[in-house]
Amino acid sequence: xxxxxxKVTDLTIEYAPKNRPSKTAIxxxxxxxxxxxxxxxxxxxxxxxxxxxGLGIMDLIEPPGRTVTGSVEFMGRNILSMSxxxxxxxxxxxxxxxxxxxxxxxxxxxxxxxxxxxxxxxxSDATKSEAKEKSIRLLSDVGINRQRVNDxxxxxxxxxxxxxxxxxxxxxxxxxxxxxxxTSALDVVVQEQILGLIKEKVSEYxxxxxxxxxxxxxxxxxVDNVAxxxxxxxxxxxxxxxxxxxxxxxxxxxxxxxxxxxGSNSGKLSKAMIxxxxxxxxxxxxxxKYSNRCKYAFDRCKNERPLLKEAEFGRWVACHKYNK
Amino acid sequence: MRIRRISRSxxxxxxxxxxGSGIVLAIFVLVLVGPFFIPYGxxxxxxxxxxxxxxxxxxxxxYLGHDIMSQIAWGGDSxxxxxxxxxxxxxxxxxxxxVVSGYYDxxxxxxxxxxxxxxxxxxxxxxxxxxxxxxxxxxxxxGILVFVLWPPISRxxxxxxxxxxxxxxxxxxKVSGMTNREILTRLVIPEVGxxxxxxxxxxxxxxxxxxxxxxxxxxxNPDIVSWGSILYWSQQFAFYRGDWWWIxxxxxxxxxxxxxxxxxxxxxxxxxxPRLRT
Amino acid sequence: MNxxxxxxxxxxxxxxxxxxxxxxxxxxxxxxxxxRGRNVIRAVRNVSFEIFExxxxxxxxxxxxxxxxxARCIMxxxxxxxxxxxxxxxDLNSIGGKKLLDYRxxxxxxxxxxxxxxxxxxxxxxxxxxPIRRLAGETNRTKIRDxxxxxxxxxxxxxxxxxxxxxxxxxxxxxxxxNIAKALASNPKLLVADEPVTMLDAxxxxxxxxxxxxxxxxxxxxxxxxxxxxxxxQIMSSRIAVMYLGRIVELGPTNVILSEPCHPYTQMILQSTxxxxxxxxxxxxxxxxxxxxxxxxxxxxxxxxxxxxxxSICSSNDxxxxxKRNQQQHFAACHNPLH
Numbered sequence: 001x002x003x004x005x006x007k008v009t010d011l012t013i014e015y016a017p018k019n020r021p022s023k024t025a026i027x028x029x030x031x032x033x034x035x036x037x038x039x040x041x042x043x044x045x046x047x048x049x050x051x052x053x054g055l056g057i058m059d060l061i062e063p064p065g066r067t068v069t070g071s072v073e074f075m076g077r078n079i080l081s082m083s084x085x086x087x088x089x090x091x092x093x094x095x096x097x098x099x100x101x102x103x104x105x106x107x108x109x110x111x112x113x114x115x116x117x118x119x120x121x122x123x124s125d126a127t128k129s130e131a132k133e134k135s136i137r138l139l140s141d142v143g144i145n146r147q148r149v150n151d152x153x154x155x156x157x158x159x160x161x162x163x164x165x166x167x168x169x170x171x172x173x174x175x176x177x178x179x180x181x182x183t184s185a186l187d188v189v190v191q192e193q194i195l196g197l198i199k200e201k202v203s204e205y206x207x208x209x210x211x212x213x214x215x216x217x218x219x220x221x222x223v224d225n226v227a228x229x230x231x232x233x234x235x236x237x238x239x240x241x242x243x244x245x246x247x248x249x250x251x252x253x254x255x256x257x258x259x260x261x262x263g264s265n266s267g268k269l270s271k272a273m274i275x276x277x278x279x280x281x282x283x284x285x286x287x288x289k290y291s292n293r294c295k296y297a298f299d300r301c302k303n304e305r306p307l308l309k310e311a312e313f314g315r316w317v318a319c320h321k322y323n324k
Numbered sequence: 325m326r327i328r329r330i331s332r333s334x335x336x337x338x339x340x341x342x343x344g345s346g347i348v349l350a351i352f353v354l355v356l357v358g359p360f361f362i363p364y365g366x367x368x369x370x371x372x373x374x375x376x377x378x379x380x381x382x383x384x385x386x387y388l389g390h391d392i393m394s395q396i397a398w399g400g401d402s403x404x405x406x407x408x409x410x411x412x413x414x415x416x417x418x419x420x421x422x423v424v425s426g427y428y429d430x431x432x433x434x435x436x437x438x439x440x441x442x443x444x445x446x447x448x449x450x451x452x453x454x455x456x457x458x459x460x461x462x463x464x465x466x467g468i469l470v471f472v473l474w475p476p477i478s479r480x481x482x483x484x485x486x487x488x489x490x491x492x493x494x495x496x497x498k499v500s501g502m503t504n505r506e507i508l509t510r511l512v513i514p515e516v517g518x519x520x521x522x523x524x525x526x527x528x529x530x531x532x533x534x535x536x537x538x539x540x541x542x543x544x545n546p547d548i549v550s551w552g553s554i555l556y557w558s559q560q561f562a563f564y565r566g567d568w569w570w571i572x573x574x575x576x577x578x579x580x581x582x583x584x585x586x587x588x589x590x591x592x593x594x595x596x597x598p599r600l601r602t
Numbered sequence: 603m604n605x606x607x608x609x610x611x612x613x614x615x616x617x618x619x620x621x622x623x624x625x626x627x628x629x630x631x632x633x634x635x636x637x638r639g640r641n642v643i644r645a646v647r648n649v650s651f652e653i654f655e656x657x658x659x660x661x662x663x664x665x666x667x668x669x670x671x672x673a674r675c676i677m678x679x680x681x682x683x684x685x686x687x688x689x690x691x692x693d694l695n696s697i698g699g700k701k702l703l704d705y706r707x708x709x710x711x712x713x714x715x716x717x718x719x720x721x722x723x724x725x726x727x728x729x730x731x732x733p734i735r736r737l738a739g740e741t742n743r744t745k746i747r748d749x750x751x752x753x754x755x756x757x758x759x760x761x762x763x764x765x766x767x768x769x770x771x772x773x774x775x776x777x778x779x780x781n782i783a784k785a786l787a788s789n790p791k792l793l794v795a796d797e798p799v800t801m802l803d804a805x806x807x808x809x810x811x812x813x814x815x816x817x818x819x820x821x822x823x824x825x826x827x828x829x830x831x832x833x834x835x836q837i838m839s840s841r842i843a844v845m846y847l848g849r850i851v852e853l854g855p856t857n858v859i860l861s862e863p864c865h866p867y868t869q870m871i872l873q874s875t876x877x878x879x880x881x882x883x884x885x886x887x888x889x890x891x892x893x894x895x896x897x898x899x900x901x902x903x904x905x906x907x908x909x910x911x912x913x914s915i916c917s918s919n920d921x922x923x924x925x926k927r928n929q930q931q932h933f934a935a936c937h938n939p940l941h
Contacts, residue, residue, distance in 0.1 A: 045803040046774070143889065187664040188830070189890060192874040196888030214804060217876040221884035245880050258808040260833035261877050262860060269837050272812035280775070492719040495679055499711050500784065501703055501736030511721050 003076040006033040011070030025052040027232040039209040041219035044229035092123040096169040100181035103161035106153035113149040138167040159190035180212040231289040237316040248317045344587025358397030366398040366549040384569035399549040407532035414473035415524035422481025439475040447472040455543035477523045525589035529582035618652035625649040625685035645671045647848040658825040660835035663845035710790040714797040716777035720769035727765040737788035753783040775806040847904045854932035864934035
């Protein structure tokens with residue numbers, strides 16, 4: 001029986017800036033990516049901790065953030081206790097990441113093929129010429145033709161630059177690709193192309209995918225499974241069909257209810273127009289974090305924090321409604 | 325209400341600011357109040373010549389028995405006065421020009437060009453030149469220093485104003501009916517003000533150094549006691565008499581002054597910016 | 603039979619509240635005495651449309667479409683290179699000073715960025731006081747505070763909680779509501795909402811749009827909604843104008859445009875917008891069309907490089923926005939419209 005590809009157990013990461021109260025970004029978070037080919041979308045709003053999760057899995061948390069407890073096991077080995085040399089092998093070769101800002105952080109004085117070639121030479125034993133050959137192949141694989149491999153980043157459009165970043169992420173054939181909002185800054189048509197490219201490469205290379213976003217609708221056709229995050233915890237996790245069309249957790253229900261998609265909005269606006277009681281209540285400090293805003297909340301919710309449990313087969317929820 | 329906000333943040337100011345203020349305050353006290361308490365006058369000679377620092381003469385004495393501490397205390401006001409006045413003048417003028425040229429595009433080429441030309445002037449030779457042509461007064465030196473020191477800050481302010489001008493809240497203010505004058509005084513100047521204040525604080529030290537150098541070179545009257553005049557005389561006599569304290573005292577005072585202002589300068593932004601406060 | 607039907611008109615001609623005619627805005631790329639002509643960016647090209655009282659018109663387009671520039675011209679924040687904008691028949695170019703203040707009283711804007719559209723140094727009360735003082739003409743401090751409080755309640759905030767706070771102490775949704783309250787301070791007739799919910803969390807967007815709709819109904823507002831999101835346009839507006847590279851390429855009633863678009867660009871963005879249909883997962887396409895190359899050449903259609911229906915006429919003649927389907931008042935700028 002082989003270990004899960006990625007197993008996160010009780011991960012807690014907090015930020016403690018100087019002169020300010022510390023904030024827990026992720027709290028006792030546990031989930032697993034069981035095998036290769038598994039695609040998971042992580043959905044959360046601002047403050048949900050989703051970006052921290054991505055950084056934590058890559059051990060990229062910098063002060064004032066720090067990992068308080070928990071482990072991140074990649075094929076059985078805990079990332080968080082790796083030496084710098086082992087980490088350098090881990091990053092890019094086993095797990096690689098595509099950020100939103102990456103396309104704007106490309107080095108203006110390096111050609112696009114150099115970006116990829118350097119990833120290869122720094123994280124593996126390939127020679128410079130091997131790396132250059134490989135980078136040209138990778139660029140063509142993501143749709144950038146040979147004539148442009150020696151161009152500079154600023155000569156490309158946003159979508160093309162993101163393709164370069166994806167090529168970098170695929171360079172060493174990792175087993176897991178983490179993408180954090182890679183398409184938020186792109187126009188909707190280019191967005192579909194980039195998502196399509198990611199999907200294509202993920203199945204072609206046999207990768208697993210962890211796709212972090214705040215827009216659940218773009219996950220359509222991209223991932224098989226979805227995890228919903230709220231206030232640093234995973235509150236629901238299942239297949240995308242389950243989560244979107246039959247949400248269990250009240251927060252997920254609220255998210256889906258407020259979705260704006262073309263074609264399905266009759267009555268949504270009128271329902272939303274009924275004035276509600278003032279502002280959003282704050283996140284509860286005791287008990288279930290969502291309890292202050294939850295229309296189903298009862299006594300147990302205010303006192304006891306619900307754990308992520310399998311309510312039905314393949315459906316995980318952290319909610320006392322399903323905890324009988 | 326605003327004053328209460330500012331005094332609260334002064335209390336919370338960083339260690340650097342407190343240390344810096346302490347140093348500067350100490351020097352000011354020495355210069356302003358010292359003359360009343362120090363038993364010797366700056367021109368009083370005595371029989372205690374070439375004395376290293378002792379309890380009686382904390383900064384030592386020179387080749388004629390002058391108490392150096394007294395000379396520092398008495399001689400400081402011209403340096404400090406000119407330093408502060410010229411830094412203040414340069415900062416204010418630079419702020420004004422920077423804001424106007426940054427906000428009103430039409431005036432930009434003219435004001436920029438002027439600033440550029442002045443930036444190329446070598447300040448010290450200019451001052452020496454003027455010093456040899458006209459009777460050197462504190463006012464003259466202040467005027468020339470202001471003239472020479474305002475361009476750098478105006479460029480910096482102008483760049484900042486242009487960046488602020490493009491922020492959405494400026495457009496929002498226009499749409500709300502705020503007049504240009506209100507936008508400048510309530511929105512733009514508070515944003516760029518701290519830079520001018522920081523520049524002022526740092527420039528005081530530079531101005532004091534320039535004045536001291538002039539006095540050291542003999543511009544003006546070296547027989548009138550000032551920090552530069554001490555160096556004028558000590559440079560000639562201290563070496564072969566072995567009176568190292570004679571050179572150290574003015575140099576150290578000026579260095580400490582510059583350090584003090586620098587430390588304050590670093591903390592000014594923290595006081596002025598609400599976001600960093602809460 | 604009334605006179606209108608006899609003469610063949612289906613309804614009496616309405617007078618538009620705002621009329622934009624042949625608007626052109628050019629930005630020069632380089633400033634300098636010797637560099638003229640060549641380096642011009644035509645951000646808005648020959649844009650014309652009308653907006654009638656009590657309607658919501660969406661200006662839909664992606665970055666670079668010119669929609670924000672059009673908004674800024676309407677708000678008199680940018681002077682157009684040519685063309686006119688008439689509010690109640692009066693040309694914006696001809697007014698200044700006091701008349702401009704009158705205009706600002708009637709036409710207000712909701713800004714896109716809930717953080718950058720506030721000065722970090724002013725409290726909410728101070729920020730809202732300006733339009734109340736300058737546009738609504740109120741000088742009494744207590745009255746100003748009362749008006750501010752009423753406006754904040756109207757947008758769903760609790761005044762006591764919010765008035766004394768600085769922008770960074772509020773959440774994005776709260777700041778955007780303050781933005782709306784500020785825009786309403788002068789009792790405007792026309793609101794230009796520039797991507798009002800784009801920078802908000804997903805769960806907040808519907809609430810803020812619903813708020814806008816409630817306000818529109820209670821105050822009889824006319825709204826120009828600027829957005830890149832077709833779903834927001836669909837839920838809010840009765841008409842949509844689709845913009846591409848500075849031009850309006852399609853204009854018409856919302857449901858018609860979204861169900862039977864005439865212009866290939868509209869079709870393209872519709873197909874790429876995720877719909878989340880039960881039991882029907884979309885198939886992502888990794889290659890769709892040619893790389894966008896902003897065409898500053900006036901010849902031919904600027905969408906031609908990406909259009910799969912392009913023919914030879916598309917390279918030589920710039921299509922003009924014209925009526926394609928009379929019954930629905932549906933206009934498109936295309937030589938080979940889809941319907």
